[in-house]
Amino acid sequence: MGFILSRKFTLCAFANFVDVLRLAADEGDRSRPILCNWTVLSDSMDAVMSSSGITVQPKERLGDPGRFDYIVVVGGLMDELPSLSAGQTRFLQEAASQGVPLVGVCSGAFLLHQAGLMDGYRCCVSWFHHSEFLSQFEGLNPVSDQIFVVDRDRLTCSGGASSAHLAAHLVDKHVGQAQASKSLHIMIIDDQLQAEKPQPGISMDFKTRDPIVLRALLLMQQNIDTPLSVAEVAKRIGHSKRQLERHFRVALDTSPQAAFLSIRLSLAHHLIETSEKSVAQIALDCGFCDSSHLSRMFRRQFGCTPLALRQSREAQAG
Numbered sequence: 001m002g003f004i005l006s007r008k009f010t011l012c013a014f015a016n017f018v019d020v021l022r023l024a025a026d027e028g029d030r031s032r033p034i035l036c037n038w039t040v041l042s043d044s045m046d047a048v049m050s051s052s053g054i055t056v057q058p059k060e061r062l063g064d065p066g067r068f069d070y071i072v073v074v075g076g077l078m079d080e081l082p083s084l085s086a087g088q089t090r091f092l093q094e095a096a097s098q099g100v101p102l103v104g105v106c107s108g109a110f111l112l113h114q115a116g117l118m119d120g121y122r123c124c125v126s127w128f129h130h131s132e133f134l135s136q137f138e139g140l141n142p143v144s145d146q147i148f149v150v151d152r153d154r155l156t157c158s159g160g161a162s163s164a165h166l167a168a169h170l171v172d173k174h175v176g177q178a179q180a181s182k183s184l185h186i187m188i189i190d191d192q193l194q195a196e197k198p199q200p201g202i203s204m205d206f207k208t209r210d211p212i213v214l215r216a217l218l219l220m221q222q223n224i225d226t227p228l229s230v231a232e233v234a235k236r237i238g239h240s241k242r243q244l245e246r247h248f249r250v251a252l253d254t255s256p257q258a259a260f261l262s263i264r265l266s267l268a269h270h271l272i273e274t275s276e277k278s279v280a281q282i283a284l285d286c287g288f289c290d291s292s293h294l295s296r297m298f299r300r301q302f303g304c305t306p307l308a309l310r311q312s313r314e315a316q317a318g
Helices: 011-024 086-097 108-114 127-136 161-174 177-186 211-222 230-236 241-252 256-274 279-285 291-302 306-317
Strands: 002-005 039-042 071-074 102-105 122-124 141-143 148-151 154-157
Touching (some): 011 071, 011 102, 011 161, 071 108, 102 108, 108 122, 108 154, 154 161, 211 241, 241 256, 256 279, 256 306, 291 306
Parallel strands (some): 002 039, 002 071
């Protein structure tokens, strides 16, 4: 695999992807590239700075893309999303013409589209960037309710832990399921997730291009365990409570308070299904007073209690 890193790329997404390859490539965690091989590519060979300020030194010049089984483009911050260089764009276009599958990690899907390589393809984007993708790239079909998307010879994921699961999908396909599982287990990541697994966090009912609403939703998600009042959310994003409520009503036909509750309950539902945390701990993590408070709100939203949902899932698994 060849990697192209954008300026301000997301280090976590890149590291997760590479570490799955590293751990699958050899016995244990000895890191010899026997079953998998990877390199960082560049046309200039200049060090590339990540969004965290840590730099990565490319190892090889671009050369012939046909020598790779996959080429992975790792994107980064949306606010500073750069264009690919002319050399990188030509390299990716040549890779596509040779039938080399292209992978977009984090905002890498945006960069692939800028190179004219995503027309007619479904692509995975973070829930928070869904509206930005629609506004910038008309005619595409961004998917923001899955952790990754495989559409023929284009593979995309939203970054973070999802990049590990996309890498595990490729290891499973080409090396073996045992190696894929081993990589994730050594990284202390739960069992391999399939592409259709929904992105955790925000309720996917909230799709809007309104920047004020998007900023408020992100702030809510960042303060799930200690919920902010609507007035405090409005203050932090520089608007009045009444303005914020009006934007939510127009954009989502709901109130900020109801949206915040839905976000917290969606995360609680995700944790009930995927974690071994107690209901009481999940209640605290999601900003509820106690398990009784969570259970009341949960039943109202989903038609069952958290305990009943967990028991049903356990029965299905058994």
